[in-house]
Amino acid sequence: MRHGVLKSIIVGALVLAAILVFIKLFIPEVTPAPPPKPYSIKDPGEMTIVDLLMLGESTFRGRGSCVRCHDAPGDRAPSLKDILAISIETVRSEEYKGKATDGWAYVLESLIEPDAYIVKGYGKEKSPMPKATRNLSDIEIKAVIAYLKKRSGLKVDLSEELK
Amino acid sequence: MGAYRVILLVTLGVYLLLKGIGFVYGVALPSSVVSMYVFFTFLVTVLIISVTDKGALSLTTPIIEFLYKEEKKKLRKVVFVVLPFVLAFIAYAFTKPSYEEPFTLRVVHPAPPRIVNAYDRNIELEKIKNPIRELTGDAYEEAVHDGGEIYFKNCFFCHGAKLDGKGHFAKGLNPAPLPFTGKDTIAQLEESYVFWRVVKGGEGLPEESAPWMSVMPVWEESLKEEEVWKVVTFIYEYTGNEPRRWEK
Amino acid sequence: MGMTTLRIKKILFPLLFTAFLMPLLCSTAFASEGGVFTPRLWVWLFAQLHLYFAAFILSVPVFVLILELTGVIRKDKRFDRVAREFLAISVVTHIVTVILGVIFAAVVFSLYSNLSGYMYKAFSPTVKLYAAIIIIDIALLYLYYLLWSRLGSGRGKLLHLGIGLLLNLSGIAIMFIANAWTTFMMAPTGVDASGVVVDLWQAINNPLWHPMNLHRFVANIAFGGAIVAAYAAYRFLSAAREEERARYDWMGYIAAVVSILALLPLPFAGYWLTSEIYSYSQQMGITLMGGVFGWMFIAQAAVIGTLFLGANYYLWCGFERAKGGAVYRPYVKYIAIVLALCFLVWFTPHTPHLSSLELKEIGGRFHPLLAPLGLMPAKNIAVNIMILATFVSFLLFRRAVRSSSVSWAAIGKTIQAGILSAAVLNIIFLGVYYGYFADSVYKITSSIPQVLTTLFALISCSVIEFFIYRGGESVEHKWGGASERSQYALIVLAVSFTWLMGLMGFIRSAIRQHWHVYTVVRDVSADAFTPTISYAAKVVSIITLIFLAIIIVIFRISHLRRAGEDR
Structure with a gap:
């Protein structure tokens, strides 16, 4: 006998061991985030400004998946770090063809109608960005904008934002 | 072999x-x-x-x-x-478990936004100038003196009487209050940058400056715009530093 | 041979020392909060085992039919014989597949009654169809197998081939139906606002159905080929007689070539599936490529690299099987260097694992020199060149036992070399220019001309090759002279394929995250979290071990049975 079975088993086991050792040595142990809590939004009437901003931030980072592209590795989407300046400058620029007249209206327009104006270098006729209305409700979109305003250092007012 | x-x-x-x-x-x-x-x-x-x-x-x-x-x-x-x-x-x-210090990046002086919304208007940081610098003679001296008074009423608790970042509360804070003396803080920055940091405080820092967000208050809420500029001018004058300028 | 035949006892002894490395592999706990054997683990185990066997039995008839047809066309009895032997293995595994399928169904229905109830309600007509086709499939399989020698010649052979075709069609139908269920769970369409399936055909014909059908079909062939090649390797290694060695050397060669040829288009089928996942749900697509799963792709890249290296290694060893092949030996190191370079780019992570000191020094999570290598354009360049390099190995492998009789052979070879180098340059140019310097929209679309370049090079070189060696004499060489090392490469191929399939299946399934049916039926059980990479890798390894153990027993049985028949 030439130990065909034994040789095969040993080679096979070595392959598995090598893969596991590779993973152990070269792949960091990342603990994935636990599943999110079942989703519920307060009625707009009962919301405080803090509720709105928290909803905005959690939508921005979570359900809306904005941060998956914006300011993420890979340069898939324009940076939102300096959104106040960018939005104002965009609306002022001659290339801008959309309907918005001020910066925040432009941000809203980009959320619900991404194709209205496409930032240079991020798409030709169609923006790669999905419409926010695809999976976000009206209040969530408002909350995201309120959060972005707050993040840019603007004062946000509840009744103003819920309009 | x-x-x-x-x-x-x-x-x-x-x-x-x-x-x-x-x-x-x-x-x-x-x-x-x-x-x-x-x-x-x-x-x-x-x-x-x-x-x-x-x-x-x-x-x-x-x-x-x-x-x-x-x-x-x-x-x-x-x-x-x-x-x-x-x-x-x-x-x-x-x-074996590792005892390596957990390391997180924190940018001390992050890139400023181009436009800051403060005092109910959009301020373009690149264009804004320190109005105090346009004053001359006694008016200027007086403004710096006012700035000193504002400093000791508001800032000195953390940033210290000698502007060296060693105020009474400094030991309890992380990140520690920055000193204004020396050549590596305000001497490296434009006045408009310092203005932004005072006006918007720790809360206005972008994300790359997290974690341990600075506890610098948002002074926009308690100081007038002119007062902020006076304080900014004062800390440069007092420490003998020149603000950074891009053109003469 | 002398020292080359390593005696197994001699190897086993030092191997025991590696047992000391076991704590390294086991340093993280297997158990989650719910204990070791959670409901998820049971479902995972049986689903994956069932899938392995199903993939195997669906793919074997595909190339059995091709081999039988080749045998008829070339009038070569060897093909017929090998085809029959493949089929014999497949018949035994059919029973195991059905048993595992029944256990899997029982486990899902008892542990996840909510989900299975929903799925059954939505898909009940297809479930009945599925059961019916399975019965037809088994009947056809037995007909195909038992009538092999009776329908051995003339019109009978045609009828037999017809049965084989029907068998394949029913197998494909089974796979399509099961794929519809799986892809519906990822990309539910045809559902109303409350999640009830209102349009059955739309639910079946969801955006991921066809990409998955194609990807699984091609992958099954590569997987089945690898397993059969490993079987041949095992028989080769245990063969005592010269003619047995010759037969299994040849069988291993055929199966390995089938597997490698199916492996080449697989990355592109994968792209199609991924891009459809992206366009169905951006969020799901990005979950797939970032975070935890991003690291799993690094593991995947390493194993795919192993597959390519293993396949090439097998081909390189084959250069030596005839005297003429020695001419090509010097090329081995160049091909290997190209492969290795591509391989390194292929698994360079975009955000490498950094110690805190390195983080401080680099001042960010991306190393400026390595970050571009971590992005998709670099990976696309690498995989395309890897495919071309493997193709070159394959050409040289064939040439080792052939001689050309046409006068323009040298010119033809120069043209081939020109095409290949131009293709490589074009692939690099497209990747670098569109990937890093052009508008970001072209980042993804640039991969299409790259693929076309690769395909063009593959096809045009194959055509030239065919005409150069048409009518040429096959150089005298004996099957059975392969080295044991080349056979080990085949086993490596099979094991890494099995493991890879398990991991990728896990990833595909896990990107639904805490959803059973994405955005429709939520997984509310305690196991709804995404496990860590090492946990997933260990589970996949254990399932691979179980699968290989069962397969070895089956091989053993059919081996002994055949030994009895031969006597």
């Missing part, structure tokens, strides 16, 4: 090359990537050598000789006693 020498040389060569690239570039390549590259270089070299019968033989013969030749008995005994300990140590090194 020829085959093993080749493997050793190639592997070592690639290792040194990778280290060399890091050295020339100035930023070393991450060790995890280097070890991964070296590991696969080793693997591929073994594969290339073992393609031919002769090569395979030159790889296996030394091992078999080592394991079964009578002359190598002593060496064998030593290795078989030491090897388990080496392997056990490797296993131990991988399983």
